[in-house]
Amino acid sequence: MTVMEQRGAYRPTPPPAWQPRTDPAPLLPDAEPYRVLGTDAADRADPELLRRLYAELVRGRRYNAQATALTKQGRLAVYPSSTGQEACQVGAALVLQDRDWLFPSYRDTLAVVARGVDPVEALTLLRGDWHTGYDPYEHRVAPLCTPLATQLPHAVGLAHAARLKGDDVVALALVGDGGSSEGDFHEALNFAAVWQAPVVFLVQNNGFAISVPLAKQTAAPSLAHKAVGYGMRGRLVDGNDAAAVHEVLTDAVRHARAGGGPTLVEAITYRVDAHTNSDDATRYRADAEVETWREHDPILLLERELTERDLIDEDGIQAARQDAETFAAALRERMNQDPALDPMDLFTHVYAEPTPQLREQHALLRTELDAEAESEGAHR
Amino acid sequence: MTVMEQRGAYRPTPPPAWQPRTDPAPLLPDAEPYRVLGTDAADRADPELLRRLYAELVRGRRYNAQATALTKQGRLAVYPSSTGQEACQVGAALVLQDRDWLFPSYRDTLAVVARGVDPVEALTLLRGDWHTGYDPYEHRVAPLCTPLATQLPHAVGLAHAARLKGDDVVALALVGDGGSSEGDFHEALNFAAVWQAPVVFLVQNNGFAISVPLAKQTAAPSLAHKAVGYGMRGRLVDGNDAAAVHEVLTDAVRHARAGGGPTLVEAITYRVDAHTNSDDATRYRADAEVETWREHDPILLLERELTERDLIDEDGIQAARQDAETFAAALRERMNQDPALDPMDLFTHVYAEPTPQLREQHALLRTELDAEAESEGAHR
Amino acid sequence: MTTVAVRPASMAQALTRALRDAMAADPDVHVMGEDVGTLGGVFRVTDGLAKEFGEDRCTDTPLAEAGILGTAVGMAMYGLRPVVEMQFDAFAYPAFEQLVSHVSRMRNRTRGRMPLPITVRVPYGGGIGGVEHHSDSSEAYYMATPGLHVVTPATVADAYGLLRAAIASDDPVVFLEPKRLYWSKDAWNFEEPTPVEPIGRAVVRRSGRSATLITYGPSVPVCMEAAEAARAEGWELEVVDLRSLVPFDDETVGASVRRTGRAVVVHESGAFGGPGGEIAARVTERCFHYLEAPVLRVAGFDVPYPPPMLERHHLPGVDRILDAVARLQWEAES
Amino acid sequence: MTTVAVRPASMAQALTRALRDAMAADPDVHVMGEDVGTLGGVFRVTDGLAKEFGEDRCTDTPLAEAGILGTAVGMAMYGLRPVVEMQFDAFAYPAFEQLVSHVSRMRNRTRGRMPLPITVRVPYGGGIGGVEHHSDSSEAYYMATPGLHVVTPATVADAYGLLRAAIASDDPVVFLEPKRLYWSKDAWNFEEPTPVEPIGRAVVRRSGRSATLITYGPSVPVCMEAAEAARAEGWELEVVDLRSLVPFDDETVGASVRRTGRAVVVHESGAFGGPGGEIAARVTERCFHYLEAPVLRVAGFDVPYPPPMLERHHLPGVDRILDAVARLQWEAES
Numbered sequence A, B: 001m002t003v004m005e006q007r008g009a010y011r012p013t014p015p016p017a018w019q020p021r022t023d024p025a026p027l028l029p030d031a032e033p034y035r036v037l038g039t040d041a042a043d044r045a046d047p048e049l050l051r052r053l054y055a056e057l058v059r060g061r062r063y064n065a066q067a068t069a070l071t072k073q074g075r076l077a078v079y080p081s082s083t084g085q086e087a088c089q090v091g092a093a094l095v096l097q098d099r100d101w102l103f104p105s106y107r108d109t110l111a112v113v114a115r116g117v118d119p120v121e122a123l124t125l126l127r128g129d130w131h132t133g134y135d136p137y138e139h140r141v142a143p144l145c146t147p148l149a150t151q152l153p154h155a156v157g158l159a160h161a162a163r164l165k166g167d168d169v170v171a172l173a174l175v176g177d178g179g180s181s182e183g184d185f186h187e188a189l190n191f192a193a194v195w196q197a198p199v200v201f202l203v204q205n206n207g208f209a210i211s212v213p214l215a216k217q218t219a220a221p222s223l224a225h226k227a228v229g230y231g232m233r234g235r236l237v238d239g240n241d242a243a244a245v246h247e248v249l250t251d252a253v254r255h256a257r258a259g260g261g262p263t264l265v266e267a268i269t270y271r272v273d274a275h276t277n278s279d280d281a282t283r284y285r286a287d288a289e290v291e292t293w294r295e296h297d298p299i300l301l302l303e304r305e306l307t308e309r310d311l312i313d314e315d316g317i318q319a320a321r322q323d324a325e326t327f328a329a330a331l332r333e334r335m336n337q338d339p340a341l342d343p344m345d346l347f348t349h350v351y352a353e354p355t356p357q358l359r360e361q362h363a364l365l366r367t368e369l370d371a372e373a374e375s376e377g378a379h380r
Numbered sequence C, D: 001m002t003t004v005a006v007r008p009a010s011m012a013q014a015l016t017r018a019l020r021d022a023m024a025a026d027p028d029v030h031v032m033g034e035d036v037g038t039l040g041g042v043f044r045v046t047d048g049l050a051k052e053f054g055e056d057r058c059t060d061t062p063l064a065e066a067g068i069l070g071t072a073v074g075m076a077m078y079g080l081r082p083v084v085e086m087q088f089d090a091f092a093y094p095a096f097e098q099l100v101s102h103v104s105r106m107r108n109r110t111r112g113r114m115p116l117p118i119t120v121r122v123p124y125g126g127g128i129g130g131v132e133h134h135s136d137s138s139e140a141y142y143m144a145t146p147g148l149h150v151v152t153p154a155t156v157a158d159a160y161g162l163l164r165a166a167i168a169s170d171d172p173v174v175f176l177e178p179k180r181l182y183w184s185k186d187a188w189n190f191e192e193p194t195p196v197e198p199i200g201r202a203v204v205r206r207s208g209r210s211a212t213l214i215t216y217g218p219s220v221p222v223c224m225e226a227a228e229a230a231r232a233e234g235w236e237l238e239v240v241d242l243r244s245l246v247p248f249d250d251e252t253v254g255a256s257v258r259r260t261g262r263a264v265v266v267h268e269s270g271a272f273g274g275p276g277g278e279i280a281a282r283v284t285e286r287c288f289h290y291l292e293a294p295v296l297r298v299a300g301f302d303v304p305y306p307p308p309m310l311e312r313h314h315l316p317g318v319d320r321i322l323d324a325v326a327r328l329q330w331e332a333e334s
């Protein structure tokens, strides 16, 4: 029940018989991030799922390494790695149905790939090619979003629209800890709760917004505590525990699909790499901090669980690694040459119909290119 | 303690020894709005303060009535009344020291007047005269702010600046329930908490944003519940109980002054009048709803308490009313003619030094006015 | 009882009718904004829509403009055609990032795969005695943003025709409604409202051979009045109503200026960096050798919008327009 | 060890030095923004300031641009002189409402009582291979907003002088830093840096009598190159670097165009509704009878900023400038 519904019940006679409000407790996150691996909850976990997650994590880690390597070879202009955050990336992709939608930020190409988008298409933007290399409608993945938190209202609007059309669709939106400070975060969560839109917000709290540590970003007990202020459920999860992430997100998606409204999930994780390949993380943090997190690595945690429970053997581990290598090799191979862009396409998609003004500019560029080609021909 | 501080304590060894976070409980508002009048807490209240509040409420009510009347006489272009919200308006003004700052929204001229600003100056904007009729530095009152919630970051910045300069200054900012949905609300509260700025946010939850009821604005258990998501204290108060408002705000100001950081106070009140004199409230709400609130009127509540406790007699009541009448008569009198504005002042304060471009436009208008005067002279 | 189909209608009524007809014709059309539901909008343009089509089709949103436009983006991604109301010009600014970084670019970004058929209705301009932030002319911001169409009607018929066209457009349209014309009335056929106007065509509202007044929106009636007054001075002024700022109708404007050889651009927006600079520059580029005098601009001053008591000195009026016409170097004529 | 006072310095270094000198000279100068503290900014312009002046004077803020500028307003109200860094051009858009509705208007609103001496530093423009949202030319938005000064340096010396002037100004200044010139170097005297330049004066960077190139910021070096190349075609081009878009130096620009009789405005920003329209229009208004040809514009196309792989086709280059010069109706000459 909301304030407003209670307002009727607020008897403005002195002293007003204020009806006790709904207990906010169910909206508040637990005091500790939810964990599965290494706890009793792991007993309940589906071994098949755990193995699937493991394979995806291993492949995801390799994907991150490969993409970073591609920047060194000049094949990618820039790459914001999600190394260390693979459990969040993979979890977000795996909990969705085909008809659902994923709203990634600029760091989330791994989630996009895990959802089924061709990695070459997912990386189009980061090559310096056109912004969105994939058809958003094919896998129901919104374009990678660079202006922070602006994708969140999009996710809410889409989920709301789907519900209005009677479609059983959930939207899952990714955002960073830094992005949670933006006004759009607030407005999106508020609209979602008021509309009871079937949307899940996953904050990957990786401790940093470029160089700015979380302590300079928020003074909140946790980011998940923001949920109660919108009247939605807040959940806190160990973002490096793939099984826990999967379980919490699955529950949130189910809740949304059932008409229960949005959930805000905060996943505690860590940005092991620098902000992007061109950032120098030593300027703002000590290596030792990174090291402590390597021991809480998502792959390590899951591998240990699988091994201890005899759910995987050395062959299984090798198979996962081999699959990842094959994947990386194919990616490397396919990224081995620069795409050929047609400059005339600058004008093609600005409007459905180019304006007369754009037609003039189109003609100007055509002339320039022709002249260029001619003089190149002449010089040859 | 914040997430970030705990992150060090979050031992990323499996299973991570997550240290229990600071209990968010002290940040959460009580389940019921705090009340003084008609409760045992009234025993502790200072009779002098109660009488002072009473006089201010009566005068404030009369001020609202007078300003509304002035719109009918064409002396004010528009007036957004705070009738019914006088306890919030007066409380906000009275809890501040001289050196403190008040940040009003467009509805809060009564708070501005209660802080000591000449009502004619406070109403300048609403006459259709220049926007800010008073010197903000004289009484430390920021200009009335029309774009909703945009004054909140100003208050935070000012409070922060004062602290940086070593000044013992608190800023109190007013905002509406509707305004709490804006991104600037979120960003301001977050900055305030991160900086531990000495600022108090008072949300006057009067149930409506023009025609939009609170249920379409938020699904939160209360607006005060938003505080925990920033790591600041949230307080819920009966906004029609002047003694309670005064006490809660006094505490929040004291807390801020002592370096304890910001507080978000939600005052439950009601917009008895229409949004402004030109709004038609019957389009969106039933008279009956208004009626129930008349019984929970701030003046009524306080008068009853004072009378029951023999802290005021009929003479005292009459004296307060008489003072209000005198006040209103003086205002009516002084607003009895339209101000004379000099059109050439259009250019005076755009920049410290007018640009050459503005000097040209200044000359153009000068010529036009001269020609106008000449042709008027000729026609006479 | 007989219905008189042709009767006086206000621009606000024509806009309401356009919304209603668009919603009736297409279930994907959704209206959203602050107070658009129960209240029918502060200018009553959405009056009755929530009642007729339900609150899910005409929705009172929370008070947050970036959220309104941002969720509209998501709704459009899913195939709806949102019509967003910004309550006043200056209150569209919080949505600026969504407008510039997403609304205007999504089609281009996705190589045509994800068009955003969003109409953003913005009541704009002054002349209604509004206090600060209620009278901005913000068209320069939108014109400078590739990917947006920018449209503004000056007549009751155009209000209907252009709004229908905006909603029908597969591209985002910023639809600027001149506040002070909301209550201006024309005879209008309620039975068969004006057909949908294609976006991008200017129209000659009055013919004349002395000089061209190039204008749009709230300044059109002022220019018509000025043209009438100019006859006393011996000038036959042509008045071109642009209707669409983006795309810009170079053809109609150029043809007029080539005929008359002189032009004045008139708008309420401040001159500096305002629409008039673009218009004067492109007219000059195209008609240089036809021009007897530089294209002049009559505009609001380059100051924050003044208080109600001073706005008449700020807004371009008949006298200021005629003064500019007088400066069009008529000596050269003799 | 001897110090060589005059040595090559980059524009970024000169900006850092300007901030440092301003902070040392006036304890009320505060630098704030995303990553400006420990990291020294993504372009390293604030490098070392947090260390030297403490985190209270050079502050890493939460990630929220409206909050950054909005709190800066409050700080300025209390007598500080905030210097705000917006990380990239497009990331200033969330702060648009604070900029337009408050920063630009507070002095006017309070009848001069509450000036806001805020400097908003915005790295702008393209040419650095930045992905979407990292290469916008947003100056048209700021120019159309009365109450703001808009300044942009093109040389290392101006970077220092103009930034000092911006911080010293009692009015808000949008200080546009051409990203692709950050690492361009000039010989510069580190001991006695350039004096503070008054805001509002353009400068003739190269003299010539054939035609004037009117330009600013990142396009200045391109125009200098074009002027050099033009000699081969027999044209002596004059290059005017505006330095300040608001206020606009009509005097210097007008004097040049009256001398040469021909002009081309060059900028990266899209042409339509961009700065060039204003510039061409006002030059034409003032120099009509001196002009042998219409003032032409060479600008970015009216499209969302293209991806890195295509930006060279978008940005005005030497050839496009010379093509425009060639269209300045030289036939009339003979």
Ligand SMILES: Cc1ncc(C[n+]2csc(CCOP(=O)(O)OP(=O)(O)O)c2C)c(N)n1
Pocket (backbone or CB within 6 Å): A107, A146, A147, A148, A175, A176, A177, A178, A179, A180, A206, A208, A209, A210, A271, A275, D034, D063, D087, D091, D094
């Ligand atoms: C509106 C906006 N402001 C600034 C930036 C520049 N920027 C890009 S990433 C980044 C930090 C983001 O931090 P966070 O949200 O925590 O995500 P992470 O990079 O850690 O995944 C910043 C400031 C941006 N992209 N958008």
Ligand SMILES: Cc1ncc(C[n+]2csc(CCOP(=O)(O)OP(=O)(O)O)c2C)c(N)n1
Pocket (backbone or CB within 6 Å): B107, B146, B147, B148, B175, B176, B177, B178, B179, B180, B206, B208, B209, B210, B271, B275, C034, C063, C087, C091, C094
């Ligand atoms: C940014 C912005 N958007 C819209 C408006 C128009 N507007 C003025 S008052 C109002 C409702 C405000 O509601 P609330 O914040 O609850 O304050 P109240 O009027 O109830 O005091 C609206 C939408 C505005 N002033 N600013």
Ligand SMILES: [Mg+2]
Pocket (backbone or CB within 6 Å): A176, A177, A178, A204, A205, A206, A207, A208, A209, A210
């Ligand atoms: Mg982060």
Ligand SMILES: [Mg+2]
Pocket (backbone or CB within 6 Å): B176, B177, B178, B204, B205, B206, B207, B208, B209, B210
């Ligand atoms: Mg309200």
